[in-house]
Amino acid sequence: MLRRATIDDAARLFAWRNNVVTRQYARSSEPVDFAKHMNWLAGKLADTASALWVGEVRGVPVAQVRVDIDGGTALLDYAVAPSARRQGLGTAVLRALQREVMLCPADSRPAGILAQVKTDNIASLRALRSSGWVAEGEPVGGFVNLWWMP
Ligand SMILES: CC(C)(COP(=O)(O)OP(=O)(O)OC[C@H]1O[C@@H](n2cnc3c(N)ncnc32)[C@H](O)[C@@H]1OP(=O)(O)O)[C@@H](O)C(=O)NCCC(=O)NCCS
Numbered sequence: 001m002l003r004r005a006t007i008d009d010a011a012r013l014f015a016w017r018n019n020v021v022t023r024q025y026a027r028s029s030e031p032v033d034f035a036k037h038m039n040w041l042a043g044k045l046a047d048t049a050s051a052l053w054v055g056e057v058r059g060v061p062v063a064q065v066r067v068d069i070d071g072g073t074a075l076l077d078y079a080v081a082p083s084a085r086r087q088g089l090g091t092a093v094l095r096a097l098q099r100e101v102m103l104c105p106a107d108s109r110p111a112g113i114l115a116q117v118k119t120d121n122i123a124s125l126r127a128l129r130s131s132g133w134v135a136e137g138e139p140v141g142g143f144v145n146l147w148w149m150p
Contacts, residue, residue, distance in 0.1 A: 002053040002096045005064065009054055010041050012061055012081070019082045025121045027143075044068075053100070055093040057084075063093040067113060074110035090123060094131040101150050115146045 005013065014037045016022060023029045032040070044050045044066070055063035065078040078097075080089045101109055117124050119139045125146075129135075133146035 001055050001057070001092065002065070002100060003056065005041075005045065005052040005054050007041065007045060009061065009064075010038055012054075013037070013041060013064055016064060016079050016081055019079070021082065021085075022079050025118045025124065027116075053097070055080075055089065055096060057089070062089050065093050065097050067097070067110070069110065074113045076113050076115040085123070090127040091130055094127055094133075098131065098148070098150070109150045112147045112149045115148075116143045117146060118142055119144055 014032070014034055017037065018031045023031060044052055047068075049069040050066060052064065052066040054061045055065065061081070062084040063078065063080045065076070068075045068077070076097075078090070078093055080093065097113075101113070113133075115124070115128050115133055117128065119125075119142055125144075128146050128148075131148070133148045136145045136147055138144075
């Protein structure tokens, strides 16, 4: 279900990224312009500290999931295409990511994957919790930290 993203995914990733609900739950709610998105995507695809996948159902792209290694921490970002939400795909894409991680040799897996989630992002909190992410500490600035340890 997961395949590595390519530059040909730029338009769909841009649409999902600028979706109003995605922006609402992101750290920065400002829409991104396409030129900046293209630069960002080219950078991510070239960055060995990032891995970006597209989730597909019967060959149709429905979601993206990304892990960025930042100062020793693996940070999660994911989103489902607006038209495909509330069908279990957010949860499915997290489980597919977990399978990808578990296929890596133990010594190259991240020690943990951190999701920083807005406290009112109920869909994400439910998807993460049911996939084994566990909240740590109190929310700070409206975001709660949840960890999954491979
Ligand atoms: C968060 C997101 C990925 C969830 O994807 P999804 O495919 O809609 O989620 P699922 O269908 O797997 O639902 C997960 C759970 O949330 C619940 N849920 C989904 N949408 C919901 C909503 N709008 N309100 C309340 N609950 C909701 C589901 O009932 C399910 O609950 P359950 O596990 O108790 O059965 C999707 O809403 C999204 O792309 N949001 C914008 C980007 C975003 O917030 N990304 C996460 C940043 S941390």
